[in-house]
Amino acid sequence: MRFLIRSALRQGTLCGREEDCPDRVFRCRQCGYSQPGELDACPACGAGWKAIDVSHGPACPKHLVEEAFETPNGILVRRCFRLLNAKSIGLAITLADITEEELRVMESIEAEKQEQAAGEDRDAKSFQELLLRKLSRR
Numbered sequence: 001m002r003f004l005i006r007s008a009l010r011q012g013t014l015c016g017r018e019e020d021c022p023d024r025v026f027r028c029r030q031c032g033y034s035q036p037g038e039l040d041a042c043p044a045c046g047a048g049w050k051a052i053d054v055s056h057g058p059a060c061p062k063h064l065v066e067e068a069f070e071t072p073n074g075i076l077v078r079r080c081f082r083l084l085n086a087k088s089i090g091l092a093i094t095l096a097d098i099t100e101e102e103l104r105v106m107e108s109i110e111a112e113k114q115e116q117a118a119g120e121d122r123d124a125k126s127f128q129e130l131l132l133r134k135l136s137r138r
């Protein structure tokens with residue numbers, strides 16, 4: 001569950017464009033042929049490059065996270081993120097609207113967010129110290 005929450009919070013930093021994916025897959029739209037290497041044309045059916053799609057492969061971090069979100073736990077975490085969003089735009093959510101389980105996940109999300117924010121502060125601070133040390137040496 002924590003893994004799912006962390007992944008969701010970091011989703012933006014995971015694999016970005018399909019073209020930059022470490023495990024990208026090229027697939028022919030016409031016949032379904034696929035391979036990890038770049039395809040200019042389909043070797044199976046001869047379709048041109050316009051029929052070739054590039055997508056995130058099975059070992060891509062983004063793909064793995066997306067897969068994890070299709071599990072029951074993942075769906076629960078997604079729902080809780082939506083509930084928190086609703087709360088942040090001013091919708092009133094009472095304890096009667098959510099289950100015990102959802103409440104617990106929402107609490108974990110908040111805790112994880114705070115931990116992450118604290119971690120960023122620490123990083124920024126140590127970077128500043130490093131900079132100061134470097135400057136004072138000159």
Ligand SMILES: [Zn+2]
Pocket residue numbers: 015016017018020021022023024056057060061062063
């Ligand atoms: Zn990817």
Ligand SMILES: [Zn+2]
Pocket residue numbers: 028029030031032033042043044045046047
């Ligand atoms: Zn093909």
